[in-house]
Amino acid sequence: MGQVEVSSRLALSELAPRLVQSEIRAMSVACDAMGGVNLAQGVCDTEVPEVVSEGAIRAIRDGFNIYTRLDGIPRLRKAIAGKVERTLGIVVDPEREVLVTSGVTGAFQAAAMALLNPGDEVLVFEPFYGYHVNTLSSLRVAAVAVPLAAPDWGLDLKAVRAAITPRTRGMVINTPSNPSGKVFTRVELEGLAKIAEEFDLFLFTDEIYEHFVYGGATHLSPASIPGMRERTILMSGFSKTFSVTGWRVGYLIADARWLGSIGYFHDLTYVCAPAPMQHGVADGVEQLGDDFYTGLALEHEVKRTMIVDALREAGMRPHVPDGAYYVLASAAGLPGATAADKARALLAKTGVAAVAGSAFFRPGKGEDLLRFCFAKKDKDLAEACRRLRTMGSPADL
Numbered sequence: 001m002g003q004v005e006v007s008s009r010l011a012l013s014e015l016a017p018r019l020v021q022s023e024i025r026a027m028s029v030a031c032d033a034m035g036g037v038n039l040a041q042g043v044c045d046t047e048v049p050e051v052v053s054e055g056a057i058r059a060i061r062d063g064f065n066i067y068t069r070l071d072g073i074p075r076l077r078k079a080i081a082g083k084v085e086r087t088l089g090i091v092v093d094p095e096r097e098v099l100v101t102s103g104v105t106g107a108f109q110a111a112a113m114a115l116l117n118p119g120d121e122v123l124v125f126e127p128f129y130g131y132h133v134n135t136l137s138s139l140r141v142a143a144v145a146v147p148l149a150a151p152d153w154g155l156d157l158k159a160v161r162a163a164i165t166p167r168t169r170g171m172v173i174n175t176p177s178n179p180s181g182k183v184f185t186r187v188e189l190e191g192l193a194k195i196a197e198e199f200d201l202f203l204f205t206d207e208i209y210e211h212f213v214y215g216g217a218t219h220l221s222p223a224s225i226p227g228m229r230e231r232t233i234l235m236s237g238f239s240k241t242f243s244v245t246g247w248r249v250g251y252l253i254a255d256a257r258w259l260g261s262i263g264y265f266h267d268l269t270y271v272c273a274p275a276p277m278q279h280g281v282a283d284g285v286e287q288l289g290d291d292f293y294t295g296l297a298l299e300h301e302v303k304r305t306m307i308v309d310a311l312r313e314a315g316m317r318p319h320v321p322d323g324a325y326y327v328l329a330s331a332a333g334l335p336g337a338t339a340a341d342k343a344r345a346l347l348a349k350t351g352v353a354a355v356a357g358s359a360f361f362r363p364g365k366g367e368d369l370l371r372f373c374f375a376k377k378d379k380d381l382a383e384a385c386r387r388l389r390t391m392g393s394p395a396d397l
Helices: 023-034 050-061 074-088 103-115 130-138 157-163 186-199 256-270 275-287 290-313 339-350 378-389
Strands: 098-101 121-126 142-147 168-174 202-206 232-237 250-253 326-330 369-373
Touching: 023 339, 050 275, 074 098, 074 250, 074 275, 098 103, 098 256, 103 130, 103 168, 103 202, 103 232, 103 250, 103 256, 121 130, 130 142, 142 157, 157 186, 168 186, 186 202, 250 256, 290 326, 290 378, 339 369
Parallel strands: 121 142, 121 168, 168 202, 202 232
Antiparallel strands: 098 250, 232 250, 326 369
């Protein structure tokens, strides 16, 4: 007599089956398994500035290994306020308007928990960063995609208006953008600002790639646009700028009306960003001058040229980015029914890992695109480019 299956209340949540391991992580695992060159995950494994690493080491030795205040160490908050005023022209109070966070990921989750309710809608611009969408989904907030127009990823303000409903509470603006490298223009941001004022929306801005801009492009924070200061939740950090993605030190700037509650939820989830790493980052912000940031952009512009040229020679037409450190390239000639299949075919043939473009679009889109990260050490990036160049026509795979 067979066993009778007994129903149980021990089960995953209604949400869990819809959220799976990110394709970025999956490709990194597959790449590591074969010893390939990982251009999939934005790990940014370039060298850490010595002043930053030595500052963290010194902090550990000096005993800064316990919890900090929930909003971060005073020295770092003051340094962030100074940097933001110097580079963006935004004056902030380091005691009431600056929160040190566990990366932009932690900043966004805490802000969404504090300011949004289940059933709300937030606009995201497609191609979008999957963590933005999945963070909203995990809080039962609907991410509503507004497509940008390829190949230059232009913004259609009419499409933005058409996507707004009575449940819309905000929009996520990632500039410079992952994965497209789009840098939103002043005209675009001023248009979005008018819409935000008209419909009384929050602007959640992810500006983590603010120092990675190329070819005359300039980064403009939406918070600097007149009338946007109160409604903008500005998020950025040091993971990319200082090549310390594993340190988890970011920051959030918001009007004091919002910051207290955002800080509460960040404390509830993360307690604080790692204490000694905050000290190391503070040293970097205090001591590294404008030449460091200028050099960072120039260094990565060279890397951009390397990967773009290699992709062109490999027959994979790239969308040349104006910012960040990713390239979306055509995978139309690669074998496979989906972008995930095409990424795995490329990895098997060349040992170069990329991410399926579909990870950044709604279902059914982005299947002919792959994303490549070029924030790599020169020797690793050169090896990846060599492999791409020698693979032959994509049709030969």
